[in-house]
Amino acid sequence: MLHVTIPPFPPPEMSSCFLDEETFCQCCQLLLQHSHSLCDGWSWEQVKGSEEGYLRKTALGTGRTRCNLDQQGNSSDQHQERTFSLSFHNDDDDDDEDDGAVCCIQEESSSSSVVQYEYHILYSCSYQTPVLYFRASTLEGRSLCLEEVWDSVHPNYRQRLQHRPWDTITQQEHPLLGQSFFVLHPCRTEEFMMPVLKAALEEHRQVNYIVTWLSVVGPVVGLDVPLSYCTQKHQWLCTRRLIDCK
Amino acid sequence: MADDKDVLRDVWFGRIPTCFTLYQDEITEREAEPFYLLLPRVSFLTLVTDKVKKHFLKVMKAEDVEEMWFDFEGTPLKWHYPIGLLFDLHASNTALPWSITVHFKNFPERDLLHCPSNSVIEAHFMSSIKEADALKHKSQVINDMQKKDHKQLWMGLQNDKFDQFWAMNRKLMEYPTEEGGFRYIPFRIYLTMSDRPFIQKLFRPISSDGYTHTLGDLLKEVYPVAISSDDESKRYQVVIHGIEPLLETPLQWLSEHLSHPDNFLHISVIPAPSD
Numbered sequence: 197m198l199h200v201t202i203p204p205f206p207p208p209e210m211s212s213c214f215l216d217e218e219t220f221c222q223c224c225q226l227l228l229q230h231s232h233s234l235c236d237g238w239s240w241e242q243v244k245g246s247e248e249g250y251l252r253k254t255a256l257g258t259g260r261t262r263c264n265l266d267q268q269g270n271s272s273d274q275h276q277e278r279t280f281s282l283s284f285h286n287d288d289d290d291d292d293e294d295d296g297a298v299c300c301i302q303e304e305s306s307s308s309s310v311v312q313y314e315y316h317i318l319y320s321c322s323y324q325t326p327v328l329y330f331r332a333s334t335l336e337g338r339s340l341c342l343e344e345v346w347d348s349v350h351p352n353y354r355q356r357l358q359h360r361p362w363d364t365i366t367q368q369e370h371p372l373l374g375q376s377f378f379v380l381h382p383c384r385t386e387e388f389m390m391p392v393l394k395a396a397l398e399e400h401r402q403v404n405y406i407v408t409w410l411s412v413v414g415p416v417v418g419l420d421v422p423l424s425y426c427t428q429k430h431q432w433l434c435t436r437r438l439i440d441c442k
Numbered sequence: 443m444a445d446d447k448d449v450l451r452d453v454w455f456g457r458i459p460t461c462f463t464l465y466q467d468e469i470t471e472r473e474a475e476p477f478y479l480l481l482p483r484v485s486f487l488t489l490v491t492d493k494v495k496k497h498f499l500k501v502m503k504a505e506d507v508e509e510m511w512f513d514f515e516g517t518p519l520k521w522h523y524p525i526g527l528l529f530d531l532h533a534s535n536t537a538l539p540w541s542i543t544v545h546f547k548n549f550p551e552r553d554l555l556h557c558p559s560n561s562v563i564e565a566h567f568m569s570s571i572k573e574a575d576a577l578k579h580k581s582q583v584i585n586d587m588q589k590k591d592h593k594q595l596w597m598g599l600q601n602d603k604f605d606q607f608w609a610m611n612r613k614l615m616e617y618p619t620e621e622g623g624f625r626y627i628p629f630r631i632y633l634t635m636s637d638r639p640f641i642q643k644l645f646r647p648i649s650s651d652g653y654t655h656t657l658g659d660l661l662k663e664v665y666p667v668a669i670s671s672d673d674e675s676k677r678y679q680v681v682i683h684g685i686e687p688l689l690e691t692p693l694q695w696l697s698e699h700l701s702h703p704d705n706f707l708h709i710s711v712i713p714a715p716s717d
Contacts, residue, residue: 243638321644322573322628339551366565367555369522374639375552381569 214324214386215405217248223406224251224317230425241316243372250372251317251406257418259311259348261334306347310335315419317406318371325385326406328413329370329377342367345378345417353416365417380413388412449699453683454604456483458529459539462494462512468546469506474498478539482602483526483683484703486567487512487519488557489600498544507546511554514542518550521557522566524702530681530710531632564596567704571595574628574705575614577644578697583614599703607703614705615698622654623647623694629707631665641665647694657696658689668711681710 224240228251231238242249316329332340332348340348345365368379389409396403411421457480464474477497481490495510512519514532519542533540557563575584591610598607617624627647630640643664647655661668661680668678669689679686682700701707
């Protein structure tokens with residue numbers, strides 16, 4: 197097991213923290229070990245003919261869906277013509293394309309229902325962080341649209357998503373499967389991970405990058421991380437390895 | 443250099459003659475004529491096909507019209523891929539004009555991203571530019587730009603304004619002289635014969651001992667299948683903007699001159715035509 201001692205000198209200025217792909221895989225494997233003991237459904241999916249892979253989990257949750265949609269997700273009213281701009285809103289004053297839709301869409305026929313979620317944790321080599329991909333469908337197999345996913349975000353987290361465009365949920369192509377998924381944009385990951393890693397380094401604690409990261413981003417999209425992930429000693433990797441100190 | 447600037451213009455102004463035909467099962471009030479259009483290689487389908495939509499809407503009832511989407515020979519076309527990439531990947535060895543089928547029903551939810559407005563295209567485009575700069579400059583250049591500069595990049599693409607776009611984009615193409623090039627090259631290699639849509643990895647344009655990496659070096663490292671050995675006939679073509687660059691071309695030069703407006707080198711690896 198990885199157990200490197202931290203040298204006894206004051207931590208130098210931390211310029212960036214990044215996760216290399218190898219460490220990503222190791223953190224994932226550790227997460228998987230604990231997941232198996234909890235039987236909470238995480239698995240590792242390997243890409244054919246390569247060492248790349250991702251963590252996957254399906255779960256039933258609640259969401260807000262519209263009931264007047266048919267199997268293909270088409271409604272009798274012209275909802276496609278209604279524009280919405282969930283990526284750029286408050287900040288973009290001069291965007292006249294924006295119809296001003298800021299938060300949840302008022303939809304009389306929307307109701308709380310059981311939703312099947314599928315979560316994937318992939319590694320982004322561009323940002324050197326993990327990225328959370330997910331998709332959601334009704335029990336009848338109809339994919340949720342972005343509006344419904346947005347509507348399903350817990351009110352506590354909606355404000356966070358609204359005011360920071362780069363934290364928002366967008367629809368993207370899954371880079372390994374080529375299918376449509378929703379994604380939480382990864383470019384601000386370093387911003388919230390750095391203080392955590394810095395504190396851990398100063399307190400001589402060890403962390404699992406993936407577990408820490410997931411506990412921040414997961415709940416936004418209905419994915420909870422049980423506390424035992426953080427308290428299990430074998431989950432930890434030396435924090436020094438995760439920080440690039442220049 | 444005058445020649446290099448010409449390359450930038452040639453890339454920007456590349457066009458593909460396209461014929462749009464309405465899917466036969468769409469419900470129309472009278473027969474729909476095909477619609478012909480020259481598509482910009484560097485733009486996106488949903489950004490440049492308003493005329494196509496208007497044309498077919500003339501023969502359809504509003505209730506039969508949902509989000510427009512396209513297919514080529516049965517394959518749904520991903521609007522978030524540049525048009526030139528879609529053509530090179532799916533149709534480069536077929537006769538012109540490129541024949542695309544237009545749909546207004548049965549949107550393939552699993553395969554295609556929704557595109558309800560131009561804001562979504564803009565968000566996607568800016569997201570790619572941001573990612574490219576994360577690779578090239580650790581996001582320093584893009585983060586130093588103001589919102590209006592980001593807007594200028596998008597407006598340049600949207601309105602087909604080469605000078606407006608490059609006035610800003612040239613900043614994203616700079617690098618410290620002592621480095622010799624970008625930190626990593628933003629590229630994606632698209633495969634037709636795989637479930638995986640593309641390969642993207644970290645790759646430096648200049649090695650630590652100062653060696654200039656070529657297109658051939660990149661392929662050898664991340665997708666050696668694409669390069670045939672000397673004694674066998676060429677099985678694959680490596681295509682960028684409709685041409686096959688020499689494998690000896692420096693990758694840094696390709697990144698500066700043959701990237702798409704989103705600052706990525708989109709490289710297609712397709713089966714070579716058998717004569």
